[in-house]
Amino acid sequence: MRIKKPITTGSLIAIGLSIGSLFTEINAAETAFESKEPNKEEHKDNQHARHHPEKKMMEGMCGGNMRMDMKGMVMYENKDKLPKDCPEISEDITIEVKAGVKYAKQYPGTVFGFNEHQWQVKPCSRITVEFTNDDDIRHQWMIHGLPKYLYPKGMFHIEVNGPGKKTGTFIVPSSHFTYLVHCDIAQHMEKGMKAQLKVGNGRGDLPSIPGISAPKFADSFSTAK
Ligand SMILES: [Cu+2]
Structure with a gap:
């Protein structure tokens, strides 16, 4: 006891x-x-x-690294912070991207598209994306897989609500890699708004990039029994 x-x-x-x-x-x-x-x-x-800590987080996002107005937004832009593995910016490059249903016409089975579905840049490039939406609906140019210590959720993102243009800049690290770019509005990627950004030699092709790669799982419309 x-x-x-x-x-x-x-x-x-x-x-x-x-x-x-x-x-x-x-x-x-x-x-x-x-x-x-x-x-x-x-x-x-x-x-x-x-x-209300949760509210502060949202305000931080708006005030911190997001430019937004009635026409759209640019989120997690980075014009000057170098990735750890980059001693300097290797080159400044501007890519003009257009989004709309008319860019899907040449790819059967798609509804939405970008004017180009692949871009290639040097490691440690600073890339300015001039993103034009030619449709009356929202479209996005969203890239994934960037270093999270520079880009929250590893993302950089431009969105344009209807006809118009927004411009934003980000810096890629030095590794050779293939980044996914897409429009995240429901069904837009599945219906053709999928692209890739290759840094250096890239790391292969992603599946289902219109005009570049086949889908991972092909659709089957067979009626045979
Ligand atoms: Cu879209």
Whole structure:
């Protein structure tokens, strides 16, 4: 049988004192935290963020690295932060991308398309994408697999809501790789808005790129029984 040590008045006082000093520290920290905020709006934001951390994250995304207006948006743009493996920018390149149903006509079975479905750039290039939407619906130019320490979720993304143009810039790392580019609106990639960006020699072709590669699993419309 275990014998519990009785709590003495002395130890209660000690606990009380340490709790007390903890509160003093918290108050001091809060005062320091608040006094660091000369801007009233910022102060309000921080107060708000402490109670609603999820909201702060969303605001961070909007204020942080997203340009958005009625016409569309550019998200996670990076004009000057070098990937760790790049000593410098190897070249500045601009690609003009057009999106629309008319670019799908030459590829049977597709509905949507880009004017080109493949681009090739040098390792460590800084790429400016001039993205034009020729349709009356939303389209995106979204690339995946970029380094996450520079691009949240490994993504850079331009979106244009209907006819118009948006321009954004990002920097690729040095490894030879094939990046997926697509439009993420439901069914647009499946119906042809899929492309690839090869850095250096790339790393093979992705499946189902219109005009470039066959699908991984071909459709079968056989009626034979
Ligand atoms: Cu689209």
